[in-house]
Amino acid sequence: MDLDFTWAWLALWLAMFPAAMGVANLFFVRPPQGKPGEGALVSILVPARNEEANIATCIRHALASRGVAVEVVVMDDGSTDRTAAIVQEIAAADPRVRLETCPPLPPGWTGKVHACARLAEKAQGTHLLFIDADVRLEPDAAATMAGHSVRTGAAMVTGVPRQEIGSLGEAVTVPMINFLLFCYLPGGGRAFTKRPDMAAGCGQLMMVERKAYDASGGHTAIRGLLHDALQLSRRMRAAGFATEVVEGAPLATCRMYTGFAESWAGFIKNAREGMATPVGLPIWTAMLAGAFLWPIALLPEAWALLALAIGFALRTAVTLRVREPWWTIPLHPLAVAVALAIQWTALVRGLMGKPAGWKGRAYQPDGTA
Structure with a gap:
């Protein structure tokens, strides 16, 4: 048999494996549905470290929430810019907004x-x-996320916001979040997949029911870890609570990074708790x-051409579903190559004991600052 034919x-x-899973997850992962119960209060909690460019717009959108009572609590985490001053100005005009100051980072915690x-300690909400x-x-x-939690019994409801992508550097990094979620996670993180190792979460948009959060240990239980949403969802499932990934594009938008260098640094930070392990990464590669x-x-x-066609069709389906820019689709092979380069870099740096830096803090391979 011809060697090229075999390969x-x-x-x-x-290529068919993620295609089959992707088709299933495109069906399973849906927008949340439901109405919050009477007396529900959603605490919208924003950790902020040097976010003067974003914080005012973030709060304005949060205050525009309808269908449920909300409070907005911002935790200023050692900012050296005008983040705190901006929040104070907004809070003076709207009593639903509060500014809190984060205590110094204790040993063994990530920022x-x-x-x-x-933030959870200061929050008054049911969610x-x-x-x-x-x-x-x-x-x-x-309101919809709180209602979905009530309707389904999911103690955590999380999703990936619609990602705004404005540069080539973002286009070859950010879209892999949704692609991996839809195409390589059995069940797409839905609640019927109860195993902790099949849990998923996105820290950009994560709602937890207060009582379940406290019962599972909350963020205190994952104090030394970096990938908070993933680790918290695993922790909650291990404690017997359901967690669910929903379609996040209708719920929020986010521009994670503004270029390649920032994207590279951001993804390396979380890679050590995901794919970048000595056993897992060769398999992922x-x-x-x-x-x-x-x-x-x-x-x-011919079979290679078919594999390539399946890959691009799959990427197209995911991209259209999550409302990311169409022009990122032809860049998919480059995005896969960059994703693997990030993971291998993170693994090698971790094995060498080199810290990962973010927002002025350096984290050791074990996650500690």
């Missing part, structure tokens, strides 16, 4: 996790909606490179 056939099978834990300062909530987001990169090297072999 092309293998590439086709590697955002510590700020979120302190805690953690968002990043660069997230813009839609008016019905808080074979699966992703074999399905989406190796077929290019095997062209014009």
